[in-house]
Amino acid sequence: MIIKKQRRWFIKALTGIWLGGLGAVGLITAFSYLPRPPKKIFLKVKLVPNKVIVGPEYFLLLSAHGPIALSRTCPHLGCTVNYDPEENIFICPCHQSRFTLLGRYISGPAHKDLKPLKLKHTDAGFVLEIA
Numbered sequence: 001m002i003i004k005k006q007r008r009w010f011i012k013a014l015t016g017i018w019l020g021g022l023g024a025v026g027l028i029t030a031f032s033y034l035p036r037p038p039k040k041i042f043l044k045v046k047l048v049p050n051k052v053i054v055g056p057e058y059f060l061l062l063s064a065h066g067p068i069a070l071s072r073t074c075p076h077l078g079c080t081v082n083y084d085p086e087e088n089i090f091i092c093p094c095h096q097s098r099f100t101l102l103g104r105y106i107s108g109p110a111h112k113d114l115k116p117l118k119l120k121h122t123d124a125g126f127v128l129e130i131a
């Protein structure tokens with residue numbers, strides 16, 4: 001009788017632990033799908049034509065239409081895209097996708113443009129939003 005009660009208690013405890021773990025994994029998964037607020041970066045820089053500012057996650061440059069910011073994340077598989085000053089284009093080191101300075105796709109497996117980033121110009125500098 002006592003062994004039967006202990007076994008029942010043990011099975012209930014194991015089931016509780018298992019369900020608790022399952023619930024925790026479910027909550028973590030649900031939270032990972034919630035939208036996160038964009039990361040804001042303040043940049044106190046002066047943009048000049050034909051000069052690309054290369055940040056850890058962004059390119060910032062002055063185009064003919066004004067200042068633009070582009071994500072450095074390759075639309076193919078997410079490698080960090082580099083600026084090639086000799087060719088004056090952006091090149092992904094992983095599979096050699098190429099993009100114009102406006103972020104337009106030229107060649108390679110990416111088949112998409114670089115993602116533009118929100119950019120606000122203030123009196124003190126630029127505020128960049130990285131989603």
Ligand code: FES
Pocket residue numbers: 074075076077078079092093094095096097108109110
């Ligand atoms: S990850 Fe950039 S081209 Fe493949």
